Amino acid sequence: MAKKTLTTLQTIAERLHLSVSTVSRVLNGKSNQYRISSRTQQAVRDMACQLDFKPNQLARSLRLRKTQTLGLVIPDISNPFFAQIARSVEIEARRHRYSIILCDTQESTELEIESVRLLRSREVEGLILLPVGQQSKHLTNLQTEDFPVVIVDRFLPDLDLPYVASNNYRGAYDAVCYLVNHSHTKIACLQGLPGTSPNERRVRGYLDALQAHNIAPDLDLIRGDSYGSQTGYDQTRQLLSEKVSVTALFALSNLIALGAIRALVELNLRIGEDISILCFDDQPYLAYMDPPITTVDQQNTEMGRLAVRLLFEQLADETIEKKNVLLPTKFIERKSVKNLCLERRNKCTPKH
Amino acid sequence: MAKKTLTTLQTIAERLHLSVSTVSRVLNGKSNQYRISSRTQQAVRDMACQLDFKPNQLARSLRLRKTQTLGLVIPDISNPFFAQIARSVEIEARRHRYSIILCDTQESTELEIESVRLLRSREVEGLILLPVGQQSKHLTNLQTEDFPVVIVDRFLPDLDLPYVASNNYRGAYDAVCYLVNHSHTKIACLQGLPGTSPNERRVRGYLDALQAHNIAPDLDLIRGDSYGSQTGYDQTRQLLSEKVSVTALFALSNLIALGAIRALVELNLRIGEDISILCFDDQPYLAYMDPPITTVDQQNTEMGRLAVRLLFEQLADETIEKKNVLLPTKFIERKSVKNLCLERRNKCTPKH
DNA sequence: TATGATTGCACAAACGATTGTGCATAAATA
């Protein structure tokens, strides 16, 4: 028997010969404020429980102008890096009794635009936005209209919105220093999507680290155009057919590394011996590869949590100054980088 | 300048000296039905565009009793297996102009109960539910109240709700046949969470495959109690310290496999040589391990898509008979299983 | 016994959209 007539305040009110307002007040804990007798209170609560009353959040939100909902816009939820962030966002939001509407933009700016519009149409109170990152025009609205939003991971230079991201520059800088300290000088950089901030910052870190060690960067060693594994594979094959002298690969994402590794295996190159590799984004499996891959880990969980926290600060206090946060990365040394010459050890400190 | 007074139908109506109803009808394409002059139509459209009118979906949903929203309840969105399903659910839902409210239950039945309640309170039109899977009491409500829902991955025996899952039995059966055909007889089964349907079906497939080959199953070779990597590690160490004769490990999830692999490496056992391993859930990285791991792949994307499709069938036609779907798995042969004896090759067909 | 304070609740207006019905004015027909 489907109970098709859903329970509302009205249902309860009628059964008890009360008004909806009274019922509402009781269930919202405003009994004292409005002097509802404890007999009535009990009756209302009992009936609500008996009928399994679930308040209609739509009506509530409409009236209150508060939806207790955040929008989460993400380029690809199946990417573990993003999924980890999504998880901590959801958990942190739930702690505040907020729900998450999820939009996967499939790395398409068009879908991103549509998603933001949709979410605003659904009256989310704020947005956690992981932008595709190559365009920002559509986001300036958010800025000018002062809509609560926190940008995560990829931020956009000409946009003054609060963001939280890894300190990609520093992470890359340190990683390359590590390579150099292991006597690598011919280091290829397998980059992700050019024009996106993590990529640009990492490339910059790569270049600066080289220069800090008086190694003239060879721009031809910077290859690639996406964070995916196919790029890693293609570029590695291409590169090694041209530049046989490369001794190390610096992959700017774990997927790129995965592709590169496949190429290396096909080329019968032993990782950590014939060629070294080091990549961004630690993932559980990287510790189990043979050899285990040395990585630059990002604090994904912290990133999500912090984003939500910054967003709530905006919601609570509209005049708060917009903060930007760069989270430190963590270098995880494993066995994929060979020390070419144990003698040589330089000091290494970043420029910025 | 924050435009704090948001644009509503009223705003447009006032500016044009029209009624809200007229504006609403124009924007909903009912101009002809209600004979709105084309001059008025144009004016309304222009003004809506000029003011960047975004219809308040709350109000709309409340009135229409349709939220165009589905709830997605998932045990752990950071698990790539679930994340892939989530992605295809989101994409398929969006194709139908539906949004997804995401709830991560953190593998807790309690949070699952709370989530279902919350989502119903938010008036989602249906649920895609990946249950924690060991309790079903709280889900019988959905059944008796005839609330649209599709269960994914883990289904519950005493619950008559439509589900979509992999054919775990067949997948496991085939996998074990493969092991047996490679002359393994001492095969350990590193299981996931007992009591959950995928686990039970896989274990059943494992047992049946052994018996089909006249190998008496040793129940002591079935170990473990969770889908995580720690279990894989612990159980593998424990097992190999007791049962040195085991020649192959059948891991019921990729994370379990990962843990097992770590243990094997620590024990200086060469995978595919000293010991063989085979696992459920293909993931990109498994092809890049050394050696590449042979797996039973599940059609995650298809699972998500199908779940949404079944849900929409329910929404469209309430009298439709509830379908259950088992998707075939795909065996992916790589190099982690050694053929102990090239001579021996048995025929192998499943019992069910 | 008036008067005032207190108790306990109901009425009604919002929130922003949709939609059945009604009512002018204009055009078409008799």
Add this chain to the structure above:
DNA sequence: TATTTATGCACAATCGTTTGTGCAATCATA
């Protein structure tokens, strides 16, 4: 010209909540 029909829109109810205000009935006080 009188009547019908068509045109073009407005009015008001509704979805389920929340909340400011009002108003009886009861109680305490003078």
